Amino acid sequence: MERGRAMSGSSRAWTWRHAFASSSLPATTKAVLHTLGMFMNELGEGCYPSVADICRYSGLDKKTVLKHLGTARDAGWIAVSQHGYRGQRWKRQEYAARWPERDLLSACPPADDAKGGGNTPPPSEPSDAVDFVPVGGGNEGSKVVEHVHQDKTSPVNIPNNSPFERERESDQEGRENRKSIERAFKKAFHAWPTAVTDSEPDAFRVWMTLTAEERLAASEEAGRYVEAAKATGRKHVCSYAVYLREKRWEKLPVKAAATGSGDNQPAQAAPLGKIWGARVYELLLAGPSRSVSLNEIERGIAETGRFTEESLLLEKQARHGFPDVNELFEKAANRRGALVPSRLLAIKDLLVQVRIGSDEWAVWEEFHKQRGWPWLPNMGSAEWVYFPVGGPDGLNGFEKALRGLGENDGN
Structure with a gap:
């Protein structure tokens, strides 16, 4: 029988962090989970950091990280599954927050007992097993294969009760959103x-x-x-x-507009190509579309002196502040292009090829890190990417050219 059940999509990630912080897990296991939580969104949904990433931000070595990921998994605090297509180098583990059944009562505030809340949920159905294979590269060594259990329970069957009474209103809102997603699915499926x-x-x-x-x-x-x-x-x-x-x-081929000129039609941008790169930097130069802030656990990490609040904020902004850019990166990693505003064709010659892994590539990567901008994931066998001409110092000229095209048309 599986030891944990999936968190409700409407539960906040911080309730999961509060729960494991109050659990009897070893301190190092909690530190690994704290680090893992940095890569999750506000709903605690699945994230895809490499073991090297977790080592980097926790300050722990690979062996220790793998050991305590296993401890957290066995205790029911995370589920681990593998995502990606066979033979592709970008394949990674997905880590998702989970509630261990045996810790639900102890993780709830004491007042819940007096109110009759905090009941242990019914046990999950037995699940199929999947392989836990840490990704190679960086601090990674040879792949280690372990057998872990994956929750195969249908996402439709999410309990309506929240383990934390103070989250009742936000939980209800999340459940309503989940219902609308399910209704849209059923309509499309049937x-x-x-x-x-x-x-x-x-x-x-x-x-x-x-x-x-x-x-x-x-x-x-x-x-x-x-x-x-x-x-x-x-x-x-x-x-x-x-x-x-x-x-x-x-x-499918792009649908032709019923009215208007062809200049208003979006253009198909090949992954890592000229107008693809132009769209990436148009979005980056416009600034983050989502604001981010440090949560209590992240501020605690900053207080240890291992990282500054500024560096943690920039890292979090890169993960969550530019969703449109991250979507372009994800599609490119899967060798898929995107539709971009056709007006960007006018400035495509302001971008030049940069070889992946070169010194110029490293300069761009460091510049992105300093600005809190997302960076390209593993691009597999790709060798070249288009960047604005002149390196980071040439961005002012590129930005002026963008302004000369007019306002972002939203395509």
Whole structure:
């Protein structure tokens, strides 16, 4: 029987941090979980740091990190699963916050007992096993394979009760949001030609890995994809899970606008190419679209003197402050391009190739770190990326050229 159950999507990440901080876990295990929490969003959803990242920010060596990740996993505080396609170097572990059943009561405030709250939830169903394989590279050594359990419970069956009464209102809001996502999924799923024979739980799991923008696009383009598939002579359409997982709607030709000139149409940008790079730096120079601040645990890490508050804020801003840039990076890591404003074609010659791993590449990487900008993930076999000409010192000229194109049209 699995020792932990998945957190409700509406629970805040800080409640999970508060709970494990109050648990009987070893101090080093808590420190590893504190570090892991830095990579999670505000809902405590899955994150993908490498073991080298965790070593870097915790100040612990690889052996210690792996040991205490295993301790936290075995105690039911995290679930570990592997994400990525076979043969791709960007494959990484996903770490997701979990509530261990045996610690729920002790983690709740004492006042809950008097109110009759804090009941232990029903045990989870037995789950399938997956391999826990730390990623190689950096501080990593040879891969270590362990057998761990993964919660396969349908995301639809999330308990309605929160272990913390003071989170009741925010939990309710989160549950309502989850219900709207489920309703949108069911509407789209049952309109798919193979819905009768498809696995609805499998499709829903893939649906939940998509961004809100991707879910909307998948729904809106489903009919056009089915028509395009039939037009090629296919007798059968793929399952809805495959359609979502491979994001097949992105392979459709761009729809022509009913009115307006071609200049207003978005342009298809190849990953790591000229107008792709132009869009990246247009978004970065516009500043973060989401503000970030340090939580109590992160401020505690700063107080230890290991990191400054400024460095932690910049790191957090890079992870959460530029979601559109991170989405472009993620697509590029999967060798997928993106639609960008066609006006950027006018300045594409203001970008030059930089070899990945070169001295110039390292200069750009350090500049991004100092500005709190996200940096490119592992690009696999790619060798070149386009950056603004003149290096970081040439960004002023690039920014002036952007202003000459007019306001961001939002495409």
